[in-house]
Amino acid sequence: MEFPYPKKDAKNIFVKADKKKNYYLISIDGSRRKDLNKFSYEYNTRRLAFASESALKEKLGLTPGSPTPLGLLNNELRDVVFYLDKQFT
Numbered sequence: 001m002e003f004p005y006p007k008k009d010a011k012n013i014f015v016k017a018d019k020k021k022n023y024y025l026i027s028i029d030g031s032r033r034k035d036l037n038k039f040s041y042e043y044n045t046r047r048l049a050f051a052s053e054s055a056l057k058e059k060l061g062l063t064p065g066s067p068t069p070l071g072l073l074n075n076e077l078r079d080v081v082f083y084l085d086k087q088f089t
Contacts, residue, residue, distance in 0.1 A: 012067040014056050017046040023059055023080045024048070027069060029087040
């Protein structure tokens with residue numbers, strides 16, 4: 001099997017909006033950094049912060065260091081919003 005982007009890797013960031021229980025999984029190119037303030041502005045979200053270990057376990061069934069879009073399959077409530085960086089399209 002040949003991957004379409006063999007030299008690409010991804011970073012997956014699990015965050016939540018401040019004061020609300022809105023969660024986001026953001027996948028970005030592994031060589032890039034994500035400015036969460038800019039992301040909040042662009043997508044009209046409240047201030048973002050990294051979600052807790054317990055939220056990661058509860059929402060995606062994953063442990064710290066292992067967020068992945070496949071974890072969305074464990075999100076029975078379908079309340080985690082997924083964003084894929086434009087670099088992958």
